[in-house]
Amino acid sequence: MDNKKKPLSFHLDVSDFLPADEREKQSMVVMRESVSFWKDGFRRLRKNKLAMASLVVIIIIMISAFIVPSFYPYSYEQQIRGSENLGIMEYSDAEIERIKSGEEVFPHILGTDSLGRDLMIRIMVGSKISLLVGIVASAIILVIGSAYGSIAGYFGGKVDMIMMRAVDIIYTVPDILIIILLSVTLKFPLKELADNVKAFAWINTVGIGLISIFVVFSLLYWVGMARIVRGQVLMLKEQEYVVAAKALGASDSRIIKKHLLTNSIGTLIVTTTLQIPSSIFTESFLSFLGLGVSAPMPSLGSLASQAIGGISSYPHRLMAPAIVISLIILSFNLLGDGLRDAFDPRLKN
């Protein structure tokens, strides 16, 4: 048989149809095991140096905020007589005496304030409050927003229209004004509730200021989350696996929980992570105006606010909380961006 192909002919090239040899077969075999969603995401996240550095910073701040205060030699409300207004690493006369007599005195790393309270521990406890506000408020927002958004998106039609109209209205309300207004007024009914109703007595132990911040944030900030989740659900509910689940008789709540929300987990993680710094931002703003957690509990915003009066003599009292709060917000922002690139590349703009 003549295998030679004529230059201008349209005949098929017979060599294309020869059986594959071993080497060619090898190249078709999948060598790598399939990568799961999480593995894939974390692999991408690990490559992002900025995000990893932020994660390290966040972990360090968390350790010093949640663990270190429990064994720190000073407490945030302890007023040390004679040690008022110390500078960085300074000792008071009484403390120098004690050191001379062989006693060990833990240094005031960042000095003390006008009431003789150690600034270092106050900043650590302050960052604990800020982190708590950021994380708890974001968790509440995540729960409310994803439930509301997924129900609106899944049922669609009139339900969606009415639910989203409410969201639109809350969205156009100037949030910061309402937050201030609520923080001013909400403390009274909360106090009454905590004092008179036994079931709510725990409010007093957590602190009324903190609780009212949680309530205020979760009342207003869930709408952004609801909108994003609704968008995801609208897209996902047209997928074949949802139809298949329906055909198999899955209930609506099961489809929402097991299929729609699970599949938008990337978006949920990213949005929640980015919600944390914005909650911390607002909390520090409120504390700065004197509306946040109540004294003697420190917060980074109130520490900075108190330091303004003595800015010319004690600038470090302002700089230290200011740097910590900026660092917290910056790291969470960068980590959130990194998570978005790793887990939800479509969201990137």
Next chain:
Amino acid sequence: MSGYIIKRVISAIVTLFLVATLTFFLMYLVPGGPFLSEKAPSQQTLKALEEKYGLDQPIGVQYLNYMKRLIRGDLGTSLKMRGQEVNDIIKTRFPVSAKIGLMAVILAICVGIPLGSVAALNRGNWFDRLIMFLSTLGIAIPGFVVATVLMFFFGVRLRILPTFGLTSPLHYILPVAALALYPTAYISRLMRSSMLDVLGQDYMRTARAKGLSQFKALFKHALRNAVLPVVTYLGPMLAGILTGSFVVEKIFTIPGLGSQFVGSITDRDYPLIMGTTIFLAFLLITMNVIVDIAYKIIDPRIKLK
């Protein structure tokens, strides 16, 4: 178009109505009503005051009266500054804040847009990285930190700029800079990403292919399209500057509405807090409507619903 405007205005009125209602009922949560103060008034004075302001009537009637007064534009009387109308306080205080706020808006736009565009044109090189680094920083640092750090360095350490009050043009520099930093950083990021988007569009290649100069292509085609997302940011930016003004005016002791508002919070001057809130809410909601409508007019690609 007119349909859209009507719809938008109606929704703004609904929002404003909700804010006013919420304000009224929140006032009720405060114990002792609006006449609570450190020096508790005697039983008789309290009764006389309550009668004067109609507080002895049922809550429904009070609510109606309150709404009627609001529609007439009457925001009530301040508690701590005896006899001062909230309207008058706003009238004297607001122009100061508006001036500083407007300066900050102009500064943010004039600096943010060029920075973002130049960063996009130099994508990936040191200039772009520097701008992106600075703007990431600018977004992460809270306004009160920026304001106090500026005050410390230029006012306390170097002593080249005044930090107190508003009596000369030099006094404006620090507060306006502190207010403008966040929106400038935000706008330059927004501008960079939208510019990158536009530069990759087909019409940009067409413009260059038909022989338009780089300069013309940039200004006639790229900039005009890339600036659209910045317009949508104008609404949130105003809200941000307003929030910032509370802090900045407090720090630099500027006699504007922001510091007045913060003062009224510290003083627990409830009528003043409520009145200012409603006034500012009205301002923000109106501005948002205007920005939304302007956006639809500028960008014909957006369908009017």
